[in-house]
Amino acid sequence: xxxxxxxxxxxxxxxxxxxxxxxxxxxxxxxxxxxxxxxxxxxxxxxxxxxxxxxxxxxxxxxxxxxxxxxxxxxxxxxxxxxxxxxxxxxxxxxxxxxxxxxxxxxxxxxxxxxxxxxxxxxxxxxxxxxxxxxxxxxxxxxxxxxxxxxxxxxxxxxxxxxxxxxxxxxxxxxxxxxxxxxxxxxxxxxxxxxxxxxxxxxxxxxxxxxxxxxxxxxxxxxxxxxxxxxxxxxxxxxxxxxxxxxxxxxxxxxxxxxx
Ligand code: DAK
Numbered sequence: 465x466x467x468x469x470x471x472x473x474x475x476x477x478x479x480x481x482x483x484x485x486x487x488x489x490x491x492x493x494x495x496x497x498x499x500x501x502x503x504x505x506x507x508x509x510x511x512x513x514x515x516x517x518x519x520x521x522x523x524x525x526x527x528x529x530x531x532x533x534x535x536x537x538x539x540x541x542x543x544x545x546x547x548x549x550x551x552x553x554x555x556x557x558x559x560x561x562x563x564x565x566x567x568x569x570x571x572x573x574x575x576x577x578x579x580x581x582x583x584x585x586x587x588x589x590x591x592x593x594x595x596x597x598x599x600x601x602x603x604x605x606x607x608x609x610x611x612x613x614x615x616x617x618x619x620x621x622x623x624x625x626x627x628x629x630x631x632x633x634x635x636x637x638x639x640x641x642x643x644x645x646x647x648x649x650x651x652x653x654x655x656x657x658x659x660x661x662x663x664x665x666x667x668x669x670x671x672x673x674x675x676x677x678x679x680x681x682x683x684x685x686x687x688x689x690x691x692x693x694x695x696x697x698x699x700x701x702x703x704x705x706x707x708x709x710x711x712x713x714x715x716x717x718x719x720x721x722x723x724x
Pocket of ligand 1: 488491530533544546548550573607
């Protein structure tokens with residue numbers, strides 16, 4: 465499938481999705497959001513893809529937020545529909561059955577930071593800048609920012625970020641726990657591909673079940689959450705991948721997982 469605002473490349477078992485509107489710093493309008501939903505569906509259904517990387521086009525921005533020109537024309541009802549669509553797409557990315565890595569190559573502001581927070585893992589280039597500038601526009605974060613940021617960093621920090629609209633450099637974002645790693649800009653994509661390939665070499669069903677256990681568990685109390693883990697642990701014992709992984713260990717060879 466081809467997209468107007470996204471570039472989609474495949475490399476071995478990886479898919480690299482690049483949001484491609486560099487003239488407006490990859491700002492998210494309705495079309496980009498819709499296409500992100502479509503590409504998520506496409507990659508979900510493609511068994512050859514084991515890990516997804518999302519990044520932004522150009523050297524300046526991952527995503528500089530929702531497209532302000534686009535938003536300025538929305539009626540309240542259209543804004544509500546935009547919010548619902550955006551939230552559903554972020555949720556779809558968050559719940560994709562395969563890991564998603566955000567390669568944050570520059571500004572990740574507002575909806576851009578919210579998109580990054582919907583990914584499983586965030587890696588920032590030294591040039592990246594983070595923030596939730598919505599209150600400066602007289603609106604509030606609408607793609608899950610008030611909730612995901614509070615879960616990722618502590619509530620006090622999330623409130624500071626959301627109330628002040630301040631921008632934070634990559635090192636500060638790292639200290640806050642917003643990103644896992646900070647790497648030189650020119651190494652960002654290779655670093656993310658390296659991590660993605662290590663993940664892709666593991667048992668794909670097991671990685672997927674691990675993601676499911678973590679995501680489901682975050683919304684439950686610990687007793688229920690470890691119950692989900694036990695169920696999924698049992699399920700992992702039914703897979704061909706489990707037979708192959710254990711056989712490969714005993715035979716002292718590398719496993720050849722089949723995602724089954
Ligand atoms: N939207 C549209 N265009 C944008 C943009 C954006 N978010 N960000 C940058 N651009 C455009 C600029 O207008 C400029 O276009 P030209 O003037 O060249 O035509 C071009 O990109 C380059 O930007 P600058 O010239 O401004 O570049 P600088 O390096 O000087 O500054 C900057 C970079 C990222 C600091 C600055 O561009 C900036 O402050 N951008 C806006 C950041 C921002 O406030 N983003 C929006 C956050 S609010 C919703 C759900 C979610 C949301 C909204 C609604 N629903 C529930 C309905 C989300 C809201 C947000 O994301």
